[in-house]
Amino acid sequence: MEHPEQTTHGVGPWPGELPDGDEYDPELLERGDTRNVIDQYRYWRMEAIVADLDGHRHPFHVAIENWQHDLNIGSIVRSANAFAAETVHIIGRRRWNKRGAMVTDRYQHVIQHPDIATFAQWARAESLPIVAIDNVPGSVVIETFEFPRRCVLLFGQEGPGLSAEAIEAAEAIVEISQFGSTRSINASAAAAVAMHAWVLQHVEFAR
Structure with missing residues (x-):
């Protein structure tokens, strides 16, 4: 999976034992996450971020x-x-x-x-x-x-x-x-x- 939205900001590979959870993207955990997203969504799959946003979008x-x-x-x-x-x-x-x-x-x-x-x-x-x-x-x-x-x-x-x-x-x-x-x-x-x-x-x- 490619992540073309990469920026010059971000984090490297996940340090230590990998976390559990369907929201995490295995490739991002392995290679790092340089996307322009808030810290809460680091290493998350795009679909998981959208789903979480859908829970608190404004009307x-x-x-x-x-x-x-x-x-x-x-x-x-x-x-x-x-x-x-x-x-x-x-x-x-x-x-x-x-x-x-x-x-x-x-x-x-x-x-x-x-x-x-x-x-x-x-x-x-x-x-x-x-x-x-x-x-x-x-x-x-x-x-x-x-x-x-x-x-x-x-x-x-x-x-x-x-x-x-x-x-x-x-x-x-x-x-x-x-x-x-x-x-x-x-x-x-x-x-x-x-x-x-x-x-x-x-x-x-x-x-």
Whole structure:
């Protein structure tokens, strides 16, 4: 079995007596694990990691329009994995560039929808409100918005932002407050900010 997601970080072969457990990958135990995973998942099989993540993913989804082969999509998938989003939805028939995901797409559920209409129909069937993230007229600042616990955060392309059809499908439109001279921030950065805003409202932290 090959592990092409190797990075320059990691651990060597398992020291001492090998552990028991179906979650462990015999090849990784023997050769070492240089994948970009947290320590808890060192030496684990990919399928075991996905199964464990499925036990505590958050109930928000992430959706991205993909009409122009946006290179930010991979980075958004990576952030969705970091914040344990339930699923990432890519809207559009184009193939998306996975390089920015740094192979986190292997651990993250990703679904593709051909168009906004199909995606919106899916969201309605799942009773998931669509929250569009864009700085357009009528939007509410993210700092005052109360995110539904179950929802889909919808992001547009770098540059043009969300399509008119996507805005129409959304139940709320939220913008990230900015205080400098630039008109907008990078799409993948905006996605990370929005996901973290959801986390701050719905995840309890020890104090």
